Amino acid sequence: MAGSRSAGVRVRLTALAVLVVGLGLVAGGAAALTLVRDELTGRAEEEASRQAGTFASMIADDVPAVLPPLVQVVGSDGTVLAAGTDVAHTRLLALWPENGGVTGTSRLPDGEHHAVAGVPATLRGQPVAVYAAASLEHADEGVEAATTALAIIVPVLLIAVGGTAWLVVGRALRPVEAIRERVTEITASQLDRRVPEPPSDDEVGRLARTMNEMLSRLEEVHERQRRFAADAAHELRSPLASLRTRLEVGLAHPSRTDWVRVASDLHRETVRLGDLTDELIALALADGATEPVEWVDLDEVVLTEVDVVRARGAVDVELSPFSAARLRGRAGELSRVVRNLLDNAEHHARHRITVGLSAQDRCAELVVADDGPGIPDADRTKVFERFFRSQRARDRDAGGVGLGLAIVREVTERHGGEVWLADSAEGASFHVRLPLAVDPA
Known part of the structure; x- marks a missing residue:
């Protein structure tokens, strides 16, 4: 029963360690994935903004005959005025850029994910918007690689943490189990035995020393009670033996016995017995406190x-x-x-x-x-x-x-x-x- 309780503590502590570390790893992994995605996406948006700004400075008078594959020019009414080959049939971003420009993400017809940046520009004196896209393929691949790595590393770490916790808790509880086994062996006739004391000054070590101090006190009390019982029996034996001897002699020779003297002797011995009984009761009450x-x-x-x-x-x-x-x-x-x-x-x-x-x-x-x-x-x-x-x-x-x-x-x-x-x-x-x-x- 005690062993099962010990195993239960070991299992619970190990499970708790795995749970806490697991939650920490999941939370840390999610944060790391978010940081990776944000960093790679930010770089793609910067590249798209750079391309859009560079092309916007080139179309003040006219749009070139051939545009980069991921650049398009949109009029103020939403009409695509010119576009590269990869974005000829879709508008990259529905948002109109203000003075500071605008950024976002868009998925092209081929299914590829892109970061999009738009900047305001002027074409032949009319306001237009220039949009440029940058592929997020590297960002997606980076996040996917990080996710795969975490999917492998987290279980391995949890197994390592669980095994380590199992061994550490088992080692920590080993002195407790040794104390328990020794206590089960100690009986009233073996109060001189002591539980093993670990060398460390931690809670288990203090527990062992406290139990040994308690056993020392119990041994002392038991020895005192044993001596008390032996001494009391010895003291009671004398007056009882005297009473019995006087009565047996008197009964054996009733005609030659001075019964008044016998009564006097018996009275003296019974008074002594009464005094001894009173003292024993007082001593027992004093011990009980x-x-x-x-x-x-x-x-x-x-x-x-x-x-x-x-x-x-x-x-x-x-x-x-x-x-x-x-x-x-x-x-x-x-x-x-x-x-x-x-x-x-x-x-x-x-x-x-x-x-x-x-x-x-x-x-x-x-x-x-x-x-x-x-x-x-x-x-x-x-x-x-x-x-x-x-x-x-x-x-x-x-x-x-x-x-x-x-x-x-x-x-x-x-x-x-x-x-x-x-x-x-x-x-x-x-x-x-x-x-x-x-x-x-």
């Missing part, structure tokens, strides 16, 4: 999330320094960024969380710091990876699921910003920088 982009007052978002932490009363929250910041983004995603940073800080803080917000140099910078134990140097570059938890946080009673900071990084980068862990005298200090006037991807 379905929320509309709008103007967001980041300071109001931060204050709303800070009020939630303050309401729990586990730690104190200070705002310093804090100023207004308005940017374009997705309000729900930005709320998730602030909430995850505050939840992480609340989880590790001993007594206090410090939140700062400033707007300068066309960027808004959010700082969330805590007075907790901080993050080991070995983990500073890993805290934003999915499902990463430090050794300290692996305690099931205290540790999270390792997705909060990963969501922070992905949402921030989608908004054209960056997030990093800064050096701090105590605890951890997370910085998020977002552009104020750039729409997120």
